Amino acid sequence: MDARAERKWDRAAARFDLMNGLGPERRWRPIKRGLFSHMGTGKILFVAAGSGLDFEHFPPGRDILGIDISAKMLEKAAPRAAIYEASGGSLALRKMDVEALDLPDGSFDQAFTSCTFCSVSRPIEGLREIFRVLRPGGDLCMFEHTGSRYFPFNLMLDAMTPFSRRVGPDLNRPTVENVVRAGFEIREVRNHFLDVVKTIYAVRPAAAGHWGGSG
């Protein structure tokens, strides 16, 4: 378990909804609804559940395991999970580090993330763990913010990251490249704001080896 990340997100839990629950949530609602509409009827892993702000976008009746590194985040998420389960689905919550998933190989049909890999300390390790627990042919669907190739936004994001990292996420992660390095095949990248806010659709190749990736 990444103790430093755990402490950081435990501290952030108290103000998380204030920072993310209003403007950003309103802005990103249609994008998230579109992403989570891809949730199928198999077993679904939702990585970094946070305070559960995303649960309202989940289609009803799905079988979902939500994990997070922060116990305080999960405390906040629990009532929202109960609301989701009242609609007929299953949404279990477990404290877990995505870099060391305590889950069997190939045990999930789909994995979803929402602003997750801006914060995972070793993102490629985390993505490889998702790769491991997905069945061959399983989907990885992500809503993420990343670095930019557009000047001067690339420099601005690089300059802000040392400060943002202290209280929250990195702002300049090459997440699409990391997904490829972890062994996934990218199916589509859709940019929603500049090339920073995006949805990424990838798949664990059916014929890949244990790790799949070359990185």
Next chain:
Amino acid sequence: MEKRLSFVVGDILVNAVAGIAAALSAQALVPAAWHPIAAMLLGTCVGAVSASFVALLFMPFLGAFEVMLPAMLTGMIAGMISPRLGNPALTGASVGLAVVVWVYFLTALAGRSRDGRSSRA
């Protein structure tokens, strides 16, 4: 690309206010006697800081990156050029509008790719 009217109008408003705040701050804080290059550098910094405060005020209503990045760029440009130009309100608001148009254009350009290769990240 954002098409909801409330957010489009909000983006224009934020950047206009950020530009005006940056231009006014730079005109107030950058000494007129300074060398033009030094004045532009200080104006850029002052403008970025002023615009960031404006962005923080609007972020709870309009978003995160969608507010902060354009507002900071607006502030940097408005702060850089305003000490050499008259009418900070007009300069700042014009820069803000231009930045919004530029950001929407880049967002449309970024669009989507099948394999992610058109995107750095």
